[in-house]
Amino acid sequence: MKFPQSIQNLINHFSTLPTVGPKTSERYVFYLLKQDPETLQKFALALSELKEKTTICQNCLAIAEFNPCQICADHKRNKSTICVVAGSRDMMAIESTKKYNGLYHILGGVINAIEGIKEDKLNIKQLVEKIKKNQIKEIILALNPDMEGETTAMYLTKLIKPHNIKTTRLAKGLPMGANLEYADEITLANALKYRNEL
């Protein structure tokens, strides 16, 4: 005894999503079974249109609606600063702060020895080309403060150095709402090391 074919089929599809196992997938499908057919059709349409209606911005390499994307096409943005991020979602996170007015460069990942992601798989060549055009004053490395992010930042710093461009990275320290008592040693050590004068 198995699920009806059409249910099992959709369960299999949902199971391919990250962190979704067969049980969670089942839960999703049985939730959807309770929805009206119209809702399902709209969901299916959104899914089938996902790739058709998105493109890659050939300047920053972000997933976007248009090429060039909204940000790269915006004349009000400061074109002499580039913020290097691993992926489009990191870019969106920085955009949501509304505190950055420069451009972006999407690496498409970070160097990860375990997963076999080497430098040549990332959009580093395109970054170097931008650097060579000689209009860039600052490169902000906005990578995650973890092993892979640090490795990638180090690699990029070495690469950028000969071009004499100011290279910065996001501040490390305590996040808002943190509790000193529960902060891990590295975070606390960074908070001390990079302490600010009042």
Place this chain on the structure above:
Amino acid sequence: MKFPQSIQNLINHFSTLPTVGPKTSERYVFYLLKQDPETLQKFALALSELKEKTTICQNCLAIAEFNPCQICADHKRNKSTICVVAGSRDMMAIESTKKYNGLYHILGGVINAIEGIKEDKLNIKQLVEKIKKNQIKEIILALNPDMEGETTAMYLTKLIKPHNIKTTRLAKGLPMGANLEYADEITLANALKYRNEL
């Protein structure tokens, strides 16, 4: 700055799923963006066909491919025993044990005062009709051992009693692999109360 419309659209759809918030939904969508268009089309098709290719078995009220469903149509199954479950997934869970050979009756939920689910919203009338046909020897109440399940079981027991049908419920006790040390008091109390002679 927002996500491209087609991405935001799909994020909204995934966010409607149980336990899926906007961040998880984003993760799903960006995972899907990396897949080839063909995979997405198949996923979309599975979604749009979900309701078209499923029906409700008019005997047990389970979601099924055919009406009557595979189980109700099976002549080898014991038609004098009915296992009452809250939903189709509970039925599937019992089926997967391969230890039950009777029929099922899907309640379509349990009595839940907080969520406003009363007896009249459940498939109780249909159960009473089956009982009145006088061919049933045992009704197994396979409901979750929680507040709502117990309330529903109590309600059904009262309803079935006048018909003089044997009514049973699933055993309560320690689950396989449990650790006495970490078992909650109610589970342990039940394990003691319903202890078996060796």
